[in-house]
Ligand SMILES: O=C(O)c1ccc[n+]([C@@H]2O[C@H](COP(=O)([O-])O)[C@@H](O)[C@H]2O)c1
């Protein structure tokens with residue numbers, strides 16, 4: 001579907017008119033969960049995960065059969081300042097690797113039965129360096145949001161959005177500092193593995209960007225000023241998923257920063273999203289805390305590509321299989337407590 005908006009105001013209006021979970025399905029799934037053959041609460045957080053999923057899918061006994069993973073790639077003007085351990089060419093090189101099936105996300109998509117789509121966004125035209133100008137114009141932001149919106153398969157039953165973009169942990173850190181607050185140093189980490197000198201440059205870049213752009217608008221405006229095309233595309237896809245009542249598994253630091261811009265534009269915009277894992281990038285944990293999301297896993301991943309969220313498809317499938325497939329105490333003739 002082509003996007004339901006043609007400018008930032010239209011996107012904000014779309015965010016304000018999004019559907020909620022189905023309360024009837026939610027209550028029915030909760031009641032069913034209470035009757036299944038296990039001690040109450042014994043499946044731990046899988047229980048809430050499955051009930052949450054049922055509410056968004058609008059059915060008491062859902063199934064996860066069509067996971068979609070989308071990886072968006074973008075390049076960043078700030079990369080020229082030496083904020084990454086890798087050169088910017090790696091973004092395009094990794095897109096080829098995704099297309100040839102050689103990346104981690106290819107293996108994880110196959111393992112968890114997900115389709116994988118890759119969208120490279122104007123890689124030959126990096127965003128503007130946000131220490132001197134907004135990263136994107138309104139038209140560029142809207143184009144990237146629209147790419148993300150249109151990339152979502154309406155037939156999917158869970159969505160993972162991942163990214164590839166050398167320099168994008170600098171963008172994510174700047175977005176967090178601008179939208180949550182605190183000093184640049186608290187949000188700036190080593191990304192792909194910058195050394196101490198690189199970390200110093202990166203922290204200064206984040207601080208300069210925040211000084212230039214913070215307090216100049218809402219989450220969407222910060223996404224335009226401090227974000228990147230792949231972050232905007234992830235935001236557009238997450239918003240489109242909400243319009244389809246399609247649950248989203250959030251990935252790592254960059255994906256969560258993109259999601260944060262939606263929440264800071266429209267409170268509640270991420271109710272259809274669950275946090276898959278907490279990244280080894282140290283600022284991911286406080287970012288999730290600021291969103292009130294508890295990660296399902298902690299595996300010291302710091303890859304991106306949607307990798308942690310792809311793993312969480314397996315967790316979600318397990319949770320939903322139990323909710324929908326287990327017998328009740330009455331059905332199995334097992335004595336209740
Ligand atoms: O997902 C994460 O938490 C994560 C943490 C650190 C790095 N990354 C990946 O590494 C790239 C960005 O790192 P950098 O150092 O170039 O800013 C980008 O392609 C991300 O997918 C991803």
Ligand SMILES: Cc1cc2nc[nH]c2cc1C
Pocket residue numbers: 086090094163164165192303304305
């Ligand atoms: C090789 C490489 C692969 C990646 N995948 C996601 N981000 C990445 C960054 C690098 C540098």
